[in-house]
Amino acid sequence: MKEKTTAIALVALWVLGWGVGGSLIDAGLIRAEVYSLEGGQMGTLVTFLVWSLFWAGLGMKLWRRRDADPSGDDAGGGEGADLEKP
DSSP: OHHHHHHHHHHHHHHHHHHHHHHHHHHHHHHTTSSOSTTOSHHHHHHHHHHHHHHHHHHHHHHHHHHSOTTSOOSSSSTTGGGGOO
Protein backbone atom coordinates (compact mmCIF):
# COMPACT_ATOMS: atom_id res chain seq x y z
CA MET A 1 0.00 0.00 0.00
CA LYS A 2 2.87 2.36 0.79
CA GLU A 3 4.28 1.92 -2.72
CA LYS A 4 0.92 2.80 -4.29
CA THR A 5 0.59 5.93 -2.13
CA THR A 6 4.12 6.98 -3.04
CA ALA A 7 3.38 6.51 -6.75
CA ILE A 8 0.20 8.62 -6.49
CA ALA A 9 2.10 11.37 -4.65
CA LEU A 10 4.87 11.37 -7.26
CA VAL A 11 2.37 11.67 -10.13
CA ALA A 12 0.51 14.47 -8.33
CA LEU A 13 3.76 16.37 -7.76
CA TRP A 14 4.81 15.77 -11.37
CA VAL A 15 1.52 17.20 -12.69
CA LEU A 16 1.83 20.18 -10.33
CA GLY A 17 5.38 20.84 -11.57
CA TRP A 18 4.22 20.59 -15.18
CA GLY A 19 1.39 23.08 -14.63
CA VAL A 20 3.35 25.59 -12.57
CA GLY A 21 6.42 25.38 -14.81
CA GLY A 22 4.41 25.89 -17.98
CA SER A 23 2.53 28.82 -16.49
CA LEU A 24 5.72 30.50 -15.32
CA ILE A 25 7.34 30.09 -18.73
CA ASP A 26 4.23 31.40 -20.47
CA ALA A 27 3.98 34.39 -18.12
CA GLY A 28 7.67 35.17 -18.61
CA LEU A 29 7.36 35.10 -22.40
CA ILE A 30 4.28 37.32 -22.31
CA ARG A 31 6.01 39.76 -19.93
CA ALA A 32 9.10 39.80 -22.17
CA GLU A 33 6.72 40.63 -25.03
CA VAL A 34 7.79 37.60 -27.07
CA TYR A 35 4.09 37.29 -27.81
CA SER A 36 0.90 38.84 -26.46
CA LEU A 37 -2.50 37.47 -25.67
CA GLU A 38 -4.20 40.16 -27.78
CA GLY A 39 -2.79 38.63 -30.97
CA GLY A 40 -4.32 35.24 -30.30
CA GLN A 41 -3.28 32.17 -28.37
CA MET A 42 -0.70 30.73 -30.79
CA GLY A 43 2.26 31.61 -28.56
CA THR A 44 0.62 30.02 -25.55
CA LEU A 45 -0.19 26.91 -27.59
CA VAL A 46 3.41 26.56 -28.78
CA THR A 47 4.71 27.08 -25.24
CA PHE A 48 2.26 24.47 -23.94
CA LEU A 49 3.25 21.90 -26.57
CA VAL A 50 7.02 22.40 -26.22
CA TRP A 51 6.90 22.38 -22.41
CA SER A 52 4.63 19.32 -22.36
CA LEU A 53 6.95 17.38 -24.67
CA PHE A 54 10.00 18.36 -22.64
CA TRP A 55 8.34 17.57 -19.29
CA ALA A 56 7.00 14.22 -20.53
CA GLY A 57 10.41 13.29 -21.95
CA LEU A 58 12.09 14.13 -18.67
CA GLY A 59 9.48 12.10 -16.82
CA MET A 60 10.01 9.09 -19.05
CA LYS A 61 13.78 9.33 -18.61
CA LEU A 62 13.47 9.48 -14.82
CA TRP A 63 10.92 6.65 -14.78
CA ARG A 64 13.23 4.40 -16.80
CA ARG A 65 16.10 5.21 -14.47
CA ARG A 66 13.85 4.40 -11.50
CA ASP A 67 12.92 1.03 -13.03
CA ALA A 68 16.53 0.19 -13.86
CA ASP A 69 18.28 -1.75 -11.14
CA PRO A 70 21.90 -0.54 -10.99
CA SER A 71 23.04 -3.57 -8.98
CA GLY A 72 21.84 -6.02 -11.61
CA ASP A 73 19.79 -7.80 -8.93
CA ASP A 74 16.06 -8.10 -9.42
CA ALA A 75 15.54 -7.53 -5.65
CA GLY A 76 12.67 -9.95 -5.73
CA GLY A 77 14.49 -13.18 -5.17
CA GLY A 78 17.78 -14.90 -5.29
CA GLU A 79 20.22 -15.57 -2.52
CA GLY A 80 19.93 -13.29 0.47
CA ALA A 81 16.48 -11.99 -0.42
CA ASP A 82 15.14 -13.23 2.93
CA LEU A 83 17.71 -11.13 4.80
CA GLU A 84 16.26 -7.84 3.56
CA LYS A 85 12.79 -8.53 4.97
CA PRO A 86 12.06 -7.20 8.46
